[in-house]
Amino acid sequence: MQDTPHTMENRVFWLTFIALVIRTEVTSANVGHVMRKRSDDPHPLEAVVSRLAQDLTQLQARVTALENAKGKRVAFLAMETTEGVKAHVPIPFSPVFNLGNGYDPQLHVFVAPYSGIYIFNFQIFCNQPGDLLVDLIKNGHIAVRMRVFDQTYNTSEASSVTQQVTSGDRFWIVFDRDVSLHNGVHSFFSGTLVSADD
Numbered sequence: 316m317q318d319t320p321h322t323m324e325n326r327v328f329w330l331t332f333i334a335l336v337i338r339t340e341v342t343s344a345n346v347g348h349v350m351r352k353r354s355d356d357p358h359p360l361e362a363v364v365s366r367l368a369q370d371l372t373q374l375q376a377r378v379t380a381l382e383n384a385k386g387k388r389v390a391f392l393a394m395e396t397t398e399g400v401k402a403h404v405p406i407p408f409s410p411v412f413n414l415g416n417g418y419d420p421q422l423h424v425f426v427a428p429y430s431g432i433y434i435f436n437f438q439i440f441c442n443q444p445g446d447l448l449v450d451l452i453k454n455g456h457i458a459v460r461m462r463v464f465d466q467t468y469n470t471s472e473a474s475s476v477t478q479q480v481t482s483g484d485r486f487w488i489v490f491d492r493d494v495s496l497h498n499g500v501h502s503f504f505s506g507t508l509v510s511a512d513d
Protein backbone atom coordinates (compact mmCIF):
# COMPACT_ATOMS: atom_id res chain seq x y z
CA MET A 316 0.00 0.00 0.00
CA GLN A 317 1.33 3.41 -0.93
CA ASP A 318 1.38 6.30 1.53
CA THR A 319 -0.73 9.21 0.42
CA PRO A 320 0.21 12.60 1.83
CA HIS A 321 -2.94 12.27 3.97
CA THR A 322 -1.93 8.98 5.63
CA MET A 323 1.61 10.37 6.14
CA GLU A 324 0.14 13.34 7.96
CA ASN A 325 -1.94 11.01 10.14
CA ARG A 326 1.10 8.93 10.98
CA VAL A 327 3.10 12.00 11.94
CA PHE A 328 0.24 13.21 14.11
CA TRP A 329 -0.02 9.94 16.03
CA LEU A 330 3.72 9.54 16.44
CA THR A 331 3.92 13.07 17.86
CA PHE A 332 1.02 12.32 20.19
CA ILE A 333 2.64 9.11 21.47
CA ALA A 334 5.97 10.89 21.97
CA LEU A 335 4.25 13.59 24.02
CA VAL A 336 2.46 11.01 26.19
CA ILE A 337 5.73 9.15 26.84
CA ARG A 338 7.49 12.38 27.73
CA THR A 339 4.76 13.38 30.16
CA GLU A 340 4.96 9.93 31.80
CA VAL A 341 8.74 10.10 32.14
CA THR A 342 8.57 13.61 33.61
CA SER A 343 5.98 12.67 36.24
CA ALA A 344 7.98 9.51 37.04
CA ASN A 345 11.00 11.75 37.71
CA VAL A 346 8.99 14.01 39.97
CA GLY A 347 7.67 10.93 41.83
CA HIS A 348 11.23 9.70 42.19
CA VAL A 349 12.32 13.03 43.67
CA MET A 350 9.38 12.98 46.09
CA ARG A 351 10.26 9.45 47.23
CA LYS A 352 13.87 10.33 48.03
CA ARG A 353 15.15 9.66 51.52
CA SER A 354 15.49 12.70 53.71
CA ASP A 355 19.27 12.28 54.19
CA ASP A 356 19.92 12.11 50.40
CA PRO A 357 21.45 15.33 49.07
CA HIS A 358 18.81 17.35 47.29
CA PRO A 359 19.39 17.11 43.50
CA LEU A 360 19.18 20.89 43.28
CA GLU A 361 22.22 21.12 45.56
CA ALA A 362 24.31 19.33 42.95
CA VAL A 363 23.02 21.71 40.26
CA VAL A 364 23.73 24.78 42.41
CA SER A 365 27.22 23.56 43.26
CA ARG A 366 27.98 22.88 39.59
CA LEU A 367 26.70 26.33 38.64
CA ALA A 368 28.81 27.90 41.39
CA GLN A 369 31.88 26.13 39.98
CA ASP A 370 31.04 27.33 36.45
CA LEU A 371 30.62 30.86 37.78
CA THR A 372 34.03 30.80 39.50
CA GLN A 373 35.67 29.61 36.29
CA LEU A 374 33.89 32.26 34.24
CA GLN A 375 34.90 34.99 36.71
CA ALA A 376 38.55 33.89 36.35
CA ARG A 377 38.27 34.02 32.56
CA VAL A 378 36.68 37.49 32.63
CA THR A 379 39.49 38.75 34.90
CA ALA A 380 42.11 37.29 32.53
CA LEU A 381 40.39 38.96 29.55
CA GLU A 382 40.19 42.29 31.39
CA ASN A 383 43.92 42.09 32.21
CA ALA A 384 44.79 41.23 28.61
CA LYS A 385 42.61 44.11 27.38
CA GLY A 386 44.49 46.50 29.70
CA LYS A 387 47.77 45.52 28.02
CA ARG A 388 47.41 47.60 24.87
CA VAL A 389 50.63 48.71 23.21
CA ALA A 390 50.99 50.27 19.77
CA PHE A 391 53.05 53.13 18.44
CA LEU A 392 53.75 54.86 15.16
CA ALA A 393 56.71 57.25 14.85
CA MET A 394 57.50 59.20 11.66
CA GLU A 395 60.74 60.77 10.54
CA THR A 396 60.50 64.58 10.60
CA THR A 397 64.19 65.49 10.14
CA GLU A 398 66.17 64.96 6.94
CA GLY A 399 69.70 64.23 8.05
CA VAL A 400 70.34 61.16 10.20
CA LYS A 401 73.68 60.13 11.69
CA ALA A 402 75.09 56.62 11.51
CA HIS A 403 74.83 54.21 14.45
CA VAL A 404 72.48 56.35 16.59
CA PRO A 405 68.74 55.67 16.98
CA ILE A 406 66.90 57.30 14.07
CA PRO A 407 64.97 60.20 15.63
CA PHE A 408 61.43 59.18 14.72
CA SER A 409 58.76 61.37 16.37
CA PRO A 410 55.68 59.59 17.77
CA VAL A 411 52.35 60.17 16.04
CA PHE A 412 50.63 58.02 18.66
CA ASN A 413 52.08 56.05 21.53
CA LEU A 414 49.56 53.73 23.16
CA GLY A 415 51.07 52.29 26.36
CA ASN A 416 53.92 54.90 26.24
CA GLY A 417 56.49 52.33 25.16
CA TYR A 418 58.20 54.64 22.64
CA ASP A 419 60.61 57.07 24.31
CA PRO A 420 60.46 60.27 22.19
CA GLN A 421 63.73 61.61 23.70
CA LEU A 422 65.87 58.48 23.24
CA HIS A 423 63.96 57.28 20.12
CA VAL A 424 63.91 53.81 21.63
CA PHE A 425 60.92 51.55 22.18
CA VAL A 426 60.93 49.92 25.64
CA ALA A 427 58.43 47.04 25.83
CA PRO A 428 56.00 47.63 28.72
CA TYR A 429 54.84 43.97 28.69
CA SER A 430 56.18 40.58 27.64
CA GLY A 431 54.55 39.02 24.60
CA ILE A 432 54.55 38.80 20.84
CA TYR A 433 55.13 42.09 19.00
CA ILE A 434 55.25 43.05 15.34
CA PHE A 435 57.61 45.84 14.27
CA ASN A 436 57.57 47.65 10.95
CA PHE A 437 59.92 50.22 9.49
CA GLN A 438 60.21 52.02 6.18
CA ILE A 439 63.06 54.14 4.88
CA PHE A 440 63.26 56.37 1.79
CA CYS A 441 66.79 57.69 1.16
CA ASN A 442 67.50 60.98 -0.54
CA GLN A 443 70.45 59.58 -2.42
CA PRO A 444 71.10 56.29 -4.20
CA GLY A 445 73.67 53.81 -2.91
CA ASP A 446 74.14 51.04 -0.42
CA LEU A 447 72.61 51.35 3.05
CA LEU A 448 72.08 48.93 5.92
CA VAL A 449 69.05 49.55 8.15
CA ASP A 450 69.03 47.51 11.36
CA LEU A 451 66.34 46.88 13.92
CA ILE A 452 68.39 46.68 17.12
CA LYS A 453 67.17 44.67 20.10
CA ASN A 454 69.05 45.32 23.37
CA GLY A 455 72.18 46.33 21.45
CA HIS A 456 72.17 43.41 19.00
CA ILE A 457 70.87 43.27 15.44
CA ALA A 458 67.43 41.65 15.41
CA VAL A 459 66.90 42.02 11.65
CA ARG A 460 68.81 43.83 8.91
CA MET A 461 67.32 45.42 5.81
CA ARG A 462 69.62 46.28 2.93
CA VAL A 463 68.64 49.16 0.68
CA PHE A 464 70.69 49.07 -2.49
CA ASP A 465 70.17 50.93 -5.71
CA GLN A 466 73.07 52.66 -7.51
CA THR A 467 70.75 54.69 -9.75
CA TYR A 468 67.60 55.74 -7.89
CA ASN A 469 66.55 56.93 -4.43
CA THR A 470 64.95 53.82 -3.03
CA SER A 471 62.20 53.20 -0.49
CA GLU A 472 62.27 49.89 1.38
CA ALA A 473 60.15 48.50 4.21
CA SER A 474 60.53 45.60 6.57
CA SER A 475 58.29 43.85 9.08
CA VAL A 476 59.18 41.27 11.71
CA THR A 477 57.55 39.39 14.57
CA GLN A 478 59.49 39.33 17.85
CA GLN A 479 59.18 37.40 21.09
CA VAL A 480 59.69 40.12 23.68
CA THR A 481 60.36 40.30 27.42
CA SER A 482 59.14 43.41 29.22
CA GLY A 483 61.97 45.95 29.34
CA ASP A 484 63.48 44.82 26.02
CA ARG A 485 64.63 47.84 23.97
CA PHE A 486 64.26 48.31 20.21
CA TRP A 487 65.51 51.02 17.88
CA ILE A 488 66.55 51.54 14.25
CA VAL A 489 70.02 52.55 13.01
CA PHE A 490 71.80 53.19 9.72
CA ASP A 491 75.37 52.11 8.98
CA ARG A 492 76.23 55.51 7.47
CA ASP A 493 75.05 59.12 7.64
CA VAL A 494 71.91 59.42 5.53
CA SER A 495 69.69 62.09 4.11
CA LEU A 496 66.06 60.93 4.18
CA HIS A 497 62.78 61.75 2.52
CA ASN A 498 60.83 62.50 5.70
CA GLY A 499 57.12 63.04 6.35
CA VAL A 500 55.05 60.14 5.10
CA HIS A 501 58.06 58.29 3.66
CA SER A 502 59.94 56.99 6.69
CA PHE A 503 58.55 55.46 9.87
CA PHE A 504 58.98 52.96 12.70
CA SER A 505 55.93 51.26 14.24
CA GLY A 506 55.24 48.42 16.64
CA THR A 507 52.23 46.56 18.04
CA LEU A 508 51.76 44.16 20.92
CA VAL A 509 49.85 41.34 19.26
CA SER A 510 49.52 38.98 22.21
CA ALA A 511 50.59 39.63 25.79
CA ASP A 512 51.91 36.82 27.98
CA ASP A 513 49.69 36.02 30.98
Ligand SMILES: *[C@@H]1O[C@H](CO)[C@@H](O)[C@H](O)[C@H]1NC(C)=O
Pocket residue numbers: 441442443444467468469
Ligand atom coordinates in the same frame (compact mmCIF):
# COMPACT_ATOMS: atom_id res chain seq x y z
C1 LIG B 1 66.92 61.79 -4.84
O1 LIG B 1 66.24 62.70 -4.02
C2 LIG B 1 66.77 64.04 -4.06
C3 LIG B 1 66.02 64.88 -3.05
O2 LIG B 1 64.62 64.85 -3.28
C4 LIG B 1 66.64 64.58 -5.48
O3 LIG B 1 67.20 65.88 -5.53
C5 LIG B 1 67.37 63.66 -6.43
O4 LIG B 1 67.16 64.06 -7.75
C6 LIG B 1 66.88 62.23 -6.27
N1 LIG B 1 67.71 61.36 -7.07
C7 LIG B 1 67.22 60.51 -7.95
C8 LIG B 1 68.21 59.69 -8.68
O5 LIG B 1 66.03 60.39 -8.14
